Amino acid sequence: MFDQSEESEWVGPPVDSEMIRRAESVLQVRLPKSYVDLLSVQNGGVLHNRCFPTAFPTSWAPDHFCVDVIWGVGGENGIDVLSPGLVTEWGYPAIGVVLGLTPSAGHDTVMLDYSECGPLGEPSVAYVDEDRVPKRVADSFAAFRDGFVSCRTYGDEED
Template sequence: MIFDQAYESEYVGPPVDAGMIRRAEDVLKVRLPKSYIDLIIVQNGGVLRNRCFPTEFATSWAPDHVCVDVIWGIGGTSGVDVMSPSMIAEWKYPEIGVVFGLTPSAGHDTVMLDYSECGPLGEPSVSYVDEDRVPRRIANSFAEFLRGLTSCRTYGDDTD
């Protein structure tokens, strides 16, 4: 399981149905990736078990990885359909897609589904956006991002 079941979390949204997915996509003006939908059907967001993702560049978090604490689901008070538009506006993220995760910095940096190359109906890549607000691709798809998550202990971090 990708989510850490040890945490009771306000980040777990209500059970997902087709109507919720359609409404979230209407709000976000994109088609969400199948791998994301498959994940939130099992559990609608939550705290990640493995929180670190390797990068080929330095981030504000570390020289070789980024930490993502939470993946937001849809609906509820902390779904991507609620959080992404407000995070983009508040933190001045580039309008490339959907903020889907919460990092330890709680806004200074983030991870986004990046539709800039594929358009709103395509399969987005995943980009890391640091304090400079320049998107940097870290995975070619959300599925690849999920597969690449690893324990932060790999990097000597004690965040998990």
């Protein structure tokens, strides 16, 4: 899932159970197992395939959006450090946790959406555009992780 060809400031320190516990405490949610499993391979980073198809138009394109980075936990660029402030700063809906960085750097985002399952449940993933209305794009983080495609699919030159 992550681009292994470049070093990145977005890759956090190796994950252990204490880091996950601290992140969950700060965020006041249980992180999805599929997300935690991904972080055990690499603690966040730049994505290899960055485009995610949608059945609705986004501010990015008529049929997809782009995500550059999925954040890990801990460190200065962890989800537990960055997400809470961004929800306030950008006026995102209070549905959960910001997952990473899009090319717009805040005008749109992707979030773990706990609004239906509660803080201990399995969240869906929602795209939040400039209108700040969350739109479900995946029923789980695992489905989101597996749904990315090459941006070349849409005629973009870069992934």
